[in-house]
Amino acid sequence: MGTLTIGVFSSLIGSMNLDFAVKLAETAADKGHNVNLWLSGNATTAAKKGQKEYKDYSYLIKKISGLQKKGVQVAACEACSEARGIHAGEDIIEGITSIGMDWYVAKAAKSDRVLHIGVE
Amino acid sequence: MKLGIFYSDLRGNHDMLFRLKGEKIGVFLVGNGIYHATIKEKGEPSPILQKKEIDYYVLSEDLSTRGFSTDEVDSDIKVITYSDLTDLIMNDYDKLAWL
Numbered sequence: 001m002g003t004l005t006i007g008v009f010s011s012l013i014g015s016m017n018l019d020f021a022v023k024l025a026e027t028a029a030d031k032g033h034n035v036n037l038w039l040s041g042n043a044t045t046a047a048k049k050g051q052k053e054y055k056d057y058s059y060l061i062k063k064i065s066g067l068q069k070k071g072v073q074v075a076a077c078e079a080c081s082e083a084r085g086i087h088a089g090e091d092i093i094e095g096i097t098s099i100g101m102d103w104y105v106a107k108a109a110k111s112d113r114v115l116h117i118g119v120e
Numbered sequence: 121m122k123l124g125i126f127y128s129d130l131r132g133n134h135d136m137l138f139r140l141k142g143e144k145i146g147v148f149l150v151g152n153g154i155y156h157a158t159i160k161e162k163g164e165p166s167p168i169l170q171k172k173e174i175d176y177y178v179l180s181e182d183l184s185t186r187g188f189s190t191d192e193v194d195s196d197i198k199v200i201t202y203s204d205l206t207d208l209i210m211n212d213y214d215k216l217a218w219l
């Protein structure tokens with residue numbers, strides 16, 4: 001088995017790229033791969049607590065906590081989060097690490113595959 | 121280098137796609153990129169499908185959520201699941217790009 005690191009910039013609502021990244025991470029984890037998921041830019045909106053679930057909106061809180069239970073490491077860019085008023089400790093979903101980009105670079109450097117989704 | 125390229129939009133930068141080089145290239149049509157596999161404009165297939173040396177794949181889940189069935193897919197394109205996609209990127213393509 002290998003290690004896959006996925007980095008995502010896309011918004012939680014309005015783009016399906018984050019939904020895609022979460023499903024790919026879930027599938028890879030189910031197949032026994034090590035998976036790291038890095039949320040930065042507008043993707044940090046997925047790390048915020050208190051999201052309300054509406055039928056026709058992307059709601060990924062349960063999916064992301066499901067990933068964590070499968071051993072996927074999920075981190076959110078601290079600067080991108082803070083810039084969006086999403087403060088470490090108060091606003092970020094438990095289990096998601098709020099940390100600098102060096103986490104992402106280090107994970108990517110040690111991964112077999114890296115997929116960076118840099119668009120909306 | 122074996123390059124896997126994700127294409128997630130209908131209106132994209134086709135030039136960029138054709139400038140990317142590798143000993144093996146695979147294009148994964150996901151999200152709205154699946155329309156390249158299913159619709160013809162002016163009776164012509166999508167311009168991105170014209171490279172014979174590229175392997176084309178389309179994600180079945182994104183096809184069906186948009187109302188397409190696998191038999192509406194261009195015959196040169198392989199329909200895959202998330203599980204197939206994971207195996208392809210972990211085994212067959214060592215570098216990945218998202219356009």
